[in-house]
Amino acid sequence: MRTLVVTAVPQERDAVAAGCAPERFEVVAGGVGPAAAAAATARELTRAELAGRPYGLVVSAGICGGFAPVTEGPVVASAIVAADLGAENPGTEGGFTPVEGLGFGTGSYPVPLPLARAVADVCGAAFGPLLTVSTVTGSAERARTLAARHPGAVGEAMEGFGVAEAAALLALPVLEIRTVSNPVGPRDRGGWRIREALDGLTAVFADSAPLLGSWTGPTPDLPGPGDHGAHRKDELEGP
Ligand SMILES: O=C(O)c1cccc(C(=O)CC[C@H]2O[C@@H](n3cnc4c(=O)[nH]cnc43)[C@H](O)[C@@H]2O)c1
Secondary structure, three states: OEEEEEEOOHHHHHHHHOOOOOOOEEEEEOOOOHHHHHHHHHHHHHHHHHOOOOEEEEEEEEEEEEOOOOOOEEEEEEEEEEOOOEEEOOOOHHHEEEHHHHOOOOOEEEOOHHHHHHHHHHHOOEEEEEEEOOOOOOOHHHHHHHHHHOOOOOEEEOOHHHHHHHHHHOOOOEEEEEEEEEEOOOOOHHHOOHHHHHHHHHHHHHHHHHHHHOOOOOOOOOOOOOOOOOOOHHHHHOO
């Protein structure tokens, strides 16, 4: 089955597409931020289902900020985490209650670990939770807070959780694969290494495309109780 790769911007889309064969991969630029990413992913997955050409795997890809000591190179998510989905909760440890603690759904999606680990190994990537934020971190204090709240986090970007939400609606497995363009922390636009990160994306997808394209494993169990909204094709088609 084919793999859908969702990036934020066309430069990332083109970098990914340069590394993988068009027969097995569809690469789309869905916009910046989790809401745009979720909407674009849901549209593409629904189109494919209705056309009878469903995807077997969904990947969120692009550039990202890296948490020290990860300052460059590829990163692969061991979990896709909505780092600012929840409520500020002064007086509690960490001062934040994640969305699960509020009793609504989940703030973290699992990935198929054997595949994610294999991809990380083949491209020499750092492996750990990848955080999705709506506001790019711009201070050392915020970077420390996030790193303390999410031990082992390797990076921060803005789309992974949105892509994962849409994939979960169709019970599809999801990965997040990125390359580091900047450190998470104080703003320093002059220090960005975007060209290197985009070239790195091409290399990562060239190395991992054979693994991604042949993946036939199951979707990991979705976290928590209740209906995560997984739908079947017949429900999409309506009466
Ligand atoms: O103006 C700034 O200070 C600034 C700093 C980092 C990123 C931005 C962006 O507008 C990029 C958003 C875009 O790129 C991904 N990305 C890359 N680095 C980061 C990051 O450190 N934190 C969050 N997102 C990052 C992101 O997925 C978006 O697609 C501006």
